[in-house]
Amino acid sequence: xxxxxxxxxxxxxxxxxxxxxxxxxxxxxxxxxxxxxxxxxxxxxxxxxxxxxxxxxxxxxxxxxxxxxxxxxxxxxxxxxxxxxxxxxxxxxxxxxxxxxxxxxxxxxxxxxxxxxxxxxxxxxxxxxxxxxxxxxxxxxxxxxxxxxxxxxxxxxxxxxxxxxxxxxxxxxxxxxxxxxxxxxxxxxxxxxxxxxxxxxxxxxxxxx
Numbered sequence: 125x126x127x128x129x130x131x132x133x134x135x136x137x138x139x140x141x142x143x144x145x146x147x148x149x150x151x152x153x154x155x156x157x158x159x160x161x162x163x164x165x166x167x168x169x170x171x172x173x174x175x176x177x178x179x180x181x182x183x184x185x186x187x188x189x190x191x192x193x194x195x196x197x198x199x200x201x202x203x204x205x206x207x208x209x210x211x212x213x214x215x216x217x218x219x220x221x222x223x224x225x226x227x228x229x230x231x232x233x234x235x236x237x238x239x240x241x242x243x244x245x246x247x248x249x250x251x252x253x254x255x256x257x258x259x260x261x262x263x264x265x266x267x268x269x270x271x272x273x274x275x276x277x278x279x280x281x282x283x284x285x286x287x288x289x290x291x292x293x294x295x296x297x298x299x300x301x302x303x304x305x306x307x308x309x310x311x312x313x314x315x316x317x318x319x320x321x322x323x324x325x326x327x328x329x330x331x332x333x
Contacts, residue, residue, distance in 0.1 A: 190272030220306030
């Protein structure tokens, strides 16, 4: 009798675990709401997620201090010196990031004085020599940021994919949508994004002078 009770208990536990795993994996054994009730719950969930994302999303680099590869600092005051700043987020393990770095270096050389490009290496502090070597081979001679605090740190934590590029104005406001992934025609993608920002400020577009 004791063995029978023990076997029954084990089978009950196994069955409970199986049902739990089936529910987590999206199985059909778990009773779910249907019809209007399910739609209302889904819409409510999507709304809550969207609101949370928008509330926590960093759209302004208002106050921060970032460390540069050259052991200097870069702050919101450096943004204020230019009408537009392009920020390219990359990583040393990201193949597309490294492939497009020479294009970034070449494009940076064509920019007027009121526009700048800054790269941000998200894993750079773990391999400073490696970062420097990648940039040297690409011919990039501009500023590269490694880590920081304030709005910069919060923004870096929100970058989900590399490469990701954003455009900000002199007040640190993000203009337009982020450019995500390697670009087939980087110069065009960046030019379009920069011109959108310049036009929003009443400034002349690139190449119009």
